[in-house]
Amino acid sequence: MSSAFLKNERADDPVVIPARAPLPPGTTNYVTYRGLSLLREELAALEQEHAHTQIHELDETERMRKLALLNGQIGALNQRIATAKVVDNHEQPHHEVRFGATVHLKSQSTKHGKANRQLTIVGVDEADATNGRIAFTAPIARLMLGKSVGDSIALRTIKGENVLKITDISYEG
Numbered sequence: 001m002s003s004a005f006l007k008n009e010r011a012d013d014p015v016v017i018p019a020r021a022p023l024p025p026g027t028t029n030y031v032t033y034r035g036l037s038l039l040r041e042e043l044a045a046l047e048q049e050h051a052h053t054q055i056h057e058l059d060e061t062e063r064m065r066k067l068a069l070l071n072g073q074i075g076a077l078n079q080r081i082a083t084a085k086v087v088d089n090h091e092q093p094h095h096e097v098r099f100g101a102t103v104h105l106k107s108q109s110t111k112h113g114k115a116n117r118q119l120t121i122v123g124v125d126e127a128d129a130t131n132g133r134i135a136f137t138a139p140i141a142r143l144m145l146g147k148s149v150g151d152s153i154a155l156r157t158i159k160g161e162n163v164l165k166i167t168d169i170s171y172e173g
Contacts, residue, residue, distance in 0.1 A: 015065055017072030020080060021124040021135065029083040030099050030136055034172075035126035036084055043077050046070055080125060089171035097121070097144045097169055099136050104168035108152065109161070117164070120172075121145075 023029055031039070050070045057063035092098040102120040119140065120133050127135035134141050143153040144166070152165045 015068040015072065017069060017076065020076050021127060022137075023124050024137060027137065028085050029080060029123065030087050031084045031123035032089070032100055032126060032172075033086055035123040036081070036086055039077065039081050039084065039125055043074065043081065046074050046077065050074065084123075092171055094169065094171055096146055096148045097166070098146075100171055101144075102170045102172065103144055103166055104170075105164040106167050108163040108165055116167075119144075 050067065053063060053066045053070065057066060087099045089100040092100055097103055099121055102118060105117045105119065107115045107117070118132050121136050121141045121144070122133045124135040124137060127133055127138070136142075136145075140153075140155055143155065147153065147166055149166050149169055152163050155162045155164060
């Protein structure tokens, strides 16, 4: 059985810091105001957990491991916040798809059920595909950038090519 399924870490095992959402090298870390707020809330929660661990963790080995993990997570998060460039939706050209846009799409393919979709282009840390928030680095976001209402994009899927028509573009707040 893999040791990943067992809780029998040794004191000398390295602490593995979970990676943040990938941001391609050389890519600006664009964020929405909401995204920056979420990053700051995450940082506050990690700092609170760090303070709690320093005081309340009884087992010294576990305390040191947990603090090392939290320090790594806080460091990575501080780096993301420091490199964040907030994009103001009011400065975006509202007639075309840019960062921060909520795009309404209608499938033109009968294979895909002529379904309507709504996607909002956000920063990599704010992305949540299940709630229609996609990173600006995602392939579908890159296909939509610069397009206008009435334009179509061709998205390759497992079921084949799906042509999606942009029916509306809006920007939050």
